[in-house]
Amino acid sequence: MSSGNRSxxxxxxxxxxxxxxxxxxxxxxxxxxSGLLEDAGYVRAPEGSxxxxxxxxxxxxxxxxxxxxxxxxxxxRLAPMKTRRPGMQIAVGGCLAQKDRDTIVRxxxxxxxxFGTHNIGKLPVLLERARVQEEAQVxxxxxxxxxxxxxxxxxxxxxxxxxxxxxxCNNTCTFCIVPALRGKEKxxxxxxxLAEIEALVAEGVSEITLLGQNVNAYGSDIGDREAFxxxxxxxxxxxxxxxxxxxxxxxxxxxxxxxxxxxxxxNVMPQLHMPMQSGSDRILKAMRRSYRQExxxxxxEKVRAAMPDAAISTDxxxxxxxxxxEDFEQTMHAVREARFTNAFTFQYSKRPGTPAADMEGxxxxxxxxxxxxxxxxxxxxxxxxxxxxxxxxTLDVMVAEGEGRKDGATHRLSGRAPDNRLVHxxxxxxxxxxxxxxxxxxxxxxxxxxxxEGEPVGVRRTRSGDAWEKRTTAAAAEPAGVMLGIxxxxxxxxxxxxxxxxxGCD
Numbered sequence: 252m253s254s255g256n257r258s259x260x261x262x263x264x265x266x267x268x269x270x271x272x273x274x275x276x277x278x279x280x281x282x283x284x285s286g287l288l289e290d291a292g293y294v295r296a297p298e299g300s301x302x303x304x305x306x307x308x309x310x311x312x313x314x315x316x317x318x319x320x321x322x323x324x325x326x327x328r329l330a331p332m333k334t335r336r337p338g339m340q341i342a343v344g345g346c347l348a349q350k351d352r353d354t355i356v357r358x359x360x361x362x363x364x365x366f367g368t369h370n371i372g373k374l375p376v377l378l379e380r381a382r383v384q385e386e387a388q389v390x391x392x393x394x395x396x397x398x399x400x401x402x403x404x405x406x407x408x409x410x411x412x413x414x415x416x417x418x419x420c421n422n423t424c425t426f427c428i429v430p431a432l433r434g435k436e437k438x439x440x441x442x443x444x445l446a447e448i449e450a451l452v453a454e455g456v457s458e459i460t461l462l463g464q465n466v467n468a469y470g471s472d473i474g475d476r477e478a479f480x481x482x483x484x485x486x487x488x489x490x491x492x493x494x495x496x497x498x499x500x501x502x503x504x505x506x507x508x509x510x511x512x513x514x515x516x517x518n519v520m521p522q523l524h525m526p527m528q529s530g531s532d533r534i535l536k537a538m539r540r541s542y543r544q545e546x547x548x549x550x551x552e553k554v555r556a557a558m559p560d561a562a563i564s565t566d567x568x569x570x571x572x573x574x575x576x577e578d579f580e581q582t583m584h585a586v587r588e589a590r591f592t593n594a595f596t597f598q599y600s601k602r603p604g605t606p607a608a609d610m611e612g613x614x615x616x617x618x619x620x621x622x623x624x625x626x627x628x629x630x631x632x633x634x635x636x637x638x639x640x641x642x643x644x645t646l647d648v649m650v651a652e653g654e655g656r657k658d659g660a661t662h663r664l665s666g667r668a669p670d671n672r673l674v675h676x677x678x679x680x681x682x683x684x685x686x687x688x689x690x691x692x693x694x695x696x697x698x699x700x701x702x703x704e705g706e707p708v709g710v711r712r713t714r715s716g717d718a719w720e721k722r723t724t725a726a727a728a729e730p731a732g733v734m735l736g737i738x739x740x741x742x743x744x745x746x747x748x749x750x751x752x753x754x755g756c757d
Contacts, residue, residue, distance in 0.1 A: 273312025410686030455718025530585030686715030
């Protein structure tokens, strides 16, 4: 976009809204889309605008069977709004755009721009081209044009950040369409990753989450099987970086050197999210997962031997084609053995374009639902039992924003323990800010959170809290209508509620 166009956009304060569906990769891509639009002169629409913006961008996911229905339903609701608002533009990007391409414009001809997973950096140019030419612009790159971390980014949190270390995936899981849409794995240079982390820390960030479709396969481009463990150890040398997390690893690539790096690097948190998908060897084979139950549970055992207090979570698919009651019982057995802190359990749904969608033995919905309820009940009980073990412990909790929906009514604050458990705690007498660290004694446990009801043991004001305060103060000083920097999501915990962990495919 030319400088003249940029100036015009700023003068009239054109607004934008980005709606995100799917995994953490999409959440981070949306931060880049926001950064691109603000770099081009747009301002973020106020919270709750619900489509009342000059540009509405849908960053889509293709993992679920009804993903397209959700998209077209939302597009349909915007059609009359666009008619009433001259100059309004609608853009659709992400995995569903990569898959459906021209179908989107055919079904929703009021859409102005369709772009794929490989060319998100083109969004401002495509919007301008659509405006000038007065016709829809569909541009889908078949391969990555530039690593997206080089793009401007509007981070949602002042104190925590996502850092992509790779894009794409080399696996061929039969239930997953992501490799076909995001392409083969491409790794970033280690030096570029560390430089980005150091720059983030200099801005006040104290927690980072390393992101990859198959994060611990990092190094496959150069044939270094220990590249990921080396990266974790290198993160441990960055002064001011207090917490390092990563998601999502694949059991196939989870080697002993990674476990050692986690245990021996103080700022790598004692937390692991590793998708199991099924406990049945027969179903794992049908899924083209390159491990079996024994291998998976063996990794869990090694992790707990090295880090006894580690919190381990997973993804599980119930009702994969051909799953028998015996197969399902193997999953139940694996869950009992692994004792996950929590599990993201999904009822299998067909992903058009995947081998599993055409497999024989599709399970009736009522059978899948019944198994899902049994597994959920089992995991709920285990989660509660595991959380009760935390009662009496003293934990350092990083204060978060937006994690506790009832904090105002209960006069509490919320945050994350080192192992990523959600903790609600009594508000200290002194002021604390998101990014600060509060030490608390755990007094009660529920299946999905911990509670610290007494007076906090201590409060540590941090550079991250300073960064949050500076960012919020600057946002409050902006003219009305300009929303630059008010964090809306809070710390990017590896498993945000709005995201599908690992696309269900790792």
